[in-house]
Amino acid sequence: MRQLRNIFLLGRKELWSLWRDPMLLLLIVYIFSVSVYTSATAMPETLHNAVIAIVDxxxxxxxxxxxxxxxxPQFTTPQRITLSDMDAGMDRGDYTFVLNIPPGFQRDVLAxxxxxxxxxxxxxxxxxxxxGNNYIQQIVNGEVQEFLQRYRKTQALPINLExxxxxxxxxxxxxxxxxVEVINSVTMLSIILTGAALIREREHGTIEHLLVMPVTPxxxxxxxxxxxxxxxxxxxxxxxxxxxxxxxKVPIEGSIGLFLCGAALCVFAMTSLGIYLATLARSMPQFGLLLVxxxxxxxxxxxxxxxxESMPLLVQKIMLVAPTTHFVEIxxxxxxxxxxxxxVWPAFLALLAIGIVLFLLSLRRFRSTINQMA
Structure with a gap:
């Protein structure tokens, strides 16, 4: 009971320290609100408002x-330019595509x-x-074919693909x-908050106060x-x-509670990793470089x-030891x-096992660091 009470009181102290850190609070609010919204809405279509000019x-x-x-919405309204303006406009970056239709084009097509x-x-x-290259080829070929046929016709296929x-x-x-942004935010903040908490105590000298208290690493x-x-x-x-x-207005199909359980396991693994990185770094700038x-x-x-499946087989096998791989799957x-x-229970089990390993490694490193300070 005394150990649980110590863990509770120390954790409450961490929460008060976080509450008095406005920059970290602002970071949490920004990442889980503005960053999620912008990441969702700032992902344009593959081809959206591509600038095209035509030399006719x-x-x-x-x-x-x-x-x-x-x-x-795929292309902007085509700009009509002359042949002499084509190279200069491309050099300035005014156009993404310039389509040059040569003289006698229709005559040669009909012939x-x-x-x-x-x-x-x-x-x-x-x-x-x-x-856009594929889009333009399809558009040009389709218009030429319809022009030659004199009418629009869709060729019937022997199968019907539903x-x-x-x-x-x-x-x-x-x-x-x-x-995806929510998943990435969980990973990033778990490392940042625990690592920053440990480094903050070291920089402020409060870690020495903990060493003289009846608490264990x-x-x-x-x-x-x-x-x-x-x-x-x-x-x-x-x-x-x-x-x-x-x-x-994104519909969530499954149980949010089950997802939060998976998030808690990922947080357990990533916070342990954050503590391990914080024991390696001597300052916040070093911790930031390790984080990157x-x-x-x-x-x-x-x-x-x-x-x-699109990655090399070696990378796939290596990333099986990463907690984020299983959290993304969950x-x-x-x-x-x-x-x-x-x-999803196999991914839960793998995430728990990775978290335990990271926790034990971090605890060993944390004890070693504290003994050196003592």
Missing amino acids: EDESPLSTRISSAFYP GRSPDVQLNVDATRMSQAFT IRQRFNPTLERSWFGSI GEIMVSKIWSMGLVVVLATFTSLMLVVQGLL LILLPLQMLSGGMTPR GQAILFRGAGLAV
Whole structure:
């Protein structure tokens, strides 16, 4: 009972320290509100308002037909420019695409020849350049084919392909972006809060006060984990209810309570990792550098941004020891697909095992650090 009382009192002290730190409070509010909203709404369509200009040297009905086939929201209204303005406009970055229709284009098409149409692409705008190239080819080929046939006709295929988009029928990008950002925020804040709490005590000299108190390193460590973990879990729940469901209107298929249980396991693992990193760093700037080295691979290779199946096999195997990999699996299965415990229990078990290992490693390192200070 005395150990539990020490853990509770030390954890309450951590919560009071956090309450008196306005910058960390502002960071928590920003990450779970503004950051989630902007990440969800700032993910544009793959091709949205791409700037296109057309050099029409033919001035024929066919070239006019092609020019009028580009319209919002995929493209901006095409700008008519001259051949002499094409290179200069591309150099200035005024256009992402410039379509050059040569003179005699319609005549050559009707004569059965294969005239060349030049498409200049600003490849520095990579996402639009890759997708827009295919869009423009399809549009030009479709307009030329309809012009030759004199009418619109859809070729009947011997099969009928029925497409069903499950879990996101309208392919709304904000649904995916908001959930991914919440998952990333849990990972990041769990490390930051516990690491900052330990470094703050070291910088303020309060860690020496703890050394002369009848508390063990394990009690100190557990108090930081439960207090900062409680803050992260409560912030996650608030973000899901107010921002994701309330503001963004994202439907959550599964149990929020089950997801929060998975979040608590992830927080347990990541707070232990945060304490371990804080024992390696001597100051907040060093801790920030270590955080960048650890956090970016955890977020980018966990499967939240890119499917794990698309990664090299070696990376897939290495990332199985990362808690974020299993947390992303839990989050996507529960929140997107409505999975229950019968489906996600292996990921829960893996997350618990990784958390225990990280906790033991951090406790060993934390004891060693305290003994050196003593």
